[in-house]
Each structure stands twice: as structure tokens, then as C-alpha cells.
Amino acid sequence: MNDTIIRAAEPRDLPSVVGLVRALAEFEKLDGPDDAAARRLVDDFGAGRYSLLVAERGGELVGYALYFFTYSTFLARPSLYLEDLFVHPTARSAGIGERFMRALAAEAVRRGCGRFEWTVLDWNVDAQKFYRRLGAEVLATWWTCRVTGEQLLALAK
Numbered sequence: 001m002n003d004t005i006i007r008a009a010e011p012r013d014l015p016s017v018v019g020l021v022r023a024l025a026e027f028e029k030l031d032g033p034d035d036a037a038a039r040r041l042v043d044d045f046g047a048g049r050y051s052l053l054v055a056e057r058g059g060e061l062v063g064y065a066l067y068f069f070t071y072s073t074f075l076a077r078p079s080l081y082l083e084d085l086f087v088h089p090t091a092r093s094a095g096i097g098e099r100f101m102r103a104l105a106a107e108a109v110r111r112g113c114g115r116f117e118w119t120v121l122d123w124n125v126d127a128q129k130f131y132r133r134l135g136a137e138v139l140a141t142w143w144t145c146r147v148t149g150e151q152l153l154a155l156a157k
Helices: 011-027 035-046 096-110 125-133 149-156
Strands: 004-008 051-057 060-072 077-087 115-118
Touching: 004 096, 011 035, 011 051, 011 060, 011 077, 051 096, 060 096, 077 096, 096 115
Parallel strands: 077 115
Antiparallel strands: 004 051, 051 060, 060 077
């Protein structure tokens, strides 16, 4: 019996989500959000800048999926973009990740999206296998480009 529910996040969930984001950063060997970034994450949820599903088991959040919508000019349709998918290591191998992906795919279909997209780290072979098993194509011909910090400020001048 699966006692984990996948549901839309509520404002009361955000402190636990911030903890999960920090756990994801640790897993990815990156710096997690500092306190100021954590406050922005909470504020931006309240402002509707992104959407969030959570996995709740026994009153505790054990995973989250943060997503938003972009737009495909070639398809002339919106795209659902998954920014983060994280299931705490203690809750893995229980089908939670697949349930998140199926819920997100259903949301994409409901919203008329032509695509459901995300990125995966090159070293996360387990995640790549998981996504392929769900029918995803891992695109080797598209690279993520990013401008942050001082470079972003310089580019904006």
C-alpha cells in the first residue's frame, strides 16, 4: 500500500520545500539557497511565479516537483518545464518520482502543452535511465546556456 500522496503545494509547505531544495543541492554537490534565496523562493511561490507539487507521507514532505510554463514558437503551444524533481533518498524506490512525472504529464496535457521538458545532469545516469524508461528522449544536441551574476549585469548594460 502506498501511503504517499502527491498534491499541489500550499504556502504552509514552503519551509519543508526549502529543506528539500537544500537536500537536492547537497545531492548535486552545489551550494543550496541561502536564507535570502529561501525567502525569495517562498515569496515567489506566493506571487505565482512557479507551480509546485509535493509528496507527503505520514505528514512529512518527502519530495517536490517545481515547474512553470514556457512557450514553443515552432509548435505554437505552451511547454511545461520541470525545474526540479527531488525525492528524498529515504523515500526513493517507492514510485514517487514516477507518480510526479505522470502528474506533470497530465497537467501538460490538460494545459494544451506541446512539450514537457527538463534537464538532467550528465553524471546522473540513474535519472537518465529513469527518464528513458518513461519514454523521454535525452537530447545530446541541445546544450544549456546560462548567464548569472556579474556576467548577467554586464550583458544587461
